[in-house]
Amino acid sequence: MEEWLSFSVYRNYELRIAFMASLDLEKSAKEAFVDDNFDLAIDLYTQAIEMEPKNAVLFADRSQAKIKLCNYTDAAADANRAIELDPSMSKAYFRKGTACMKLGAYRTAKAAFETGAALVPGDSRFAKLINECDKYIAEEMTHAKKTSTLDASPNTLTSSVGSHSSDAVAVKDTKQVQSTSQQASDKPKHRHEYYQKPDEVVVTIFAKGAQSKNVSVEFGEQILSVSISEDAYHFQPRLFGKIIPEKCRYVALSTKIEIRLAKAESINWTSLEFIKENLVLQKPNVQLGSQRPRYPSSKSRAIDWDKLVAEVKEEEKTEKLDGDAGVNKAFQDIYKGADDEARRAMTKSFLESNGTVLSMNWKEVGAKKVDCSAPDGMEMKKWED
DSSP states (O other): OHHHHHHHHHHHHHHHHHHHHHHHHHHHHHHHHHTTOHHHHHHHHHHHHHHOTTOHHHHHHHHHHHHHTTOHHHHHHHHHHHHHHOTTOHHHHHHHHHHHHHTTOHHHHHHHHHHHHHHOTTOHHHHHHHHHHHHHHHHHHHHHHHHHHHHHHHHHHHHHHHHOOOHHHHHHHHHHHHHHHHHHHHSOSSEEEEEEOSSEEEEEEEOTTOOGGGEEEEEOSSBEEEEEGGGTEEEOOBBSSOBOGGGOEEEEOSSOEEEEEEBSSOOOOSSSBOOTTOOSOOOOSOOOTTOOOOOOOSSSSOOOHHHHHHHHHHHHHHOOOOHHHHHHHHHHHHHHHSOHHHHHHHHHHHHHTTTSOOOOOHHHHTTSOOOOOOOTTOOOOOOOO
């Protein structure tokens, strides 16, 4: 009985400390995400997942951070893992659908959005994205149908010429085929889209099956040139604003070509291509650096949100808690501010003494087993069944 109880106490404290540390990491990861520090957020979520590998929320939130960094393949994998752990989590289906859309897998994305919509019928975001998927799927089917028709046109022409003896009929059929080919060549073979950040513009060209060896991308001061030799595709727009060619880069994937254009100026591009009428470039409505944006208020007097947040944090620091809550908060504060050796010492001493000793001296604690220590005026007793 004594051995079983000791193991139970040890295991409970071990899980408690791991859970507290995981909560701290998750909170820090969310703060990093809000501050647009997505790399740090992913690293912190990864550490938290190592402590809680079956926490579906952590995988879903890490997926969102990876989407922000355009790492859509890994984002979809994290969303799938979240769904495996918790099939009722609607935001996991939302993350999966978003990542799959960026990868050009519209049917998979639509299925994910439909499942998520069934879980939260009142969320209009899913319906909007399902409609977008339907639009892209229809475009793909139309493109495939036109390609199939064009491939069959020469055979149709040969048959037509062979079955008519009149030269006039043959000339007429030839002109019809040439007209159809001309109309097809006027339309772009691959769809493209873009989005922007304060310092860069990301252009995506959806060219499924294009081999990287056949893709050529060149950057000029205000020119982007993209060529795919295998299907004679060429896209060369004059850009809305100037870029820094040496800082631009691209990657050719199996479903798309992703191009990152480094802006020469932190201005808002109202379109990807240059528009002659836009002579005045507007500065983006963003604040760079450590300053947080101020939000408008519907009241007559605006609320200073930064001041309000600071006051709440100060109240949390000075809040006095009683009982176990006070002990937990004190332990969290000490643990958070300690170095690695001190944390190991705290964990080892606390667990081995069944919660009666808390030491930060690793040289002393690491050298021997920490025994239980009763407070002054009390003595330790063993449990008896």
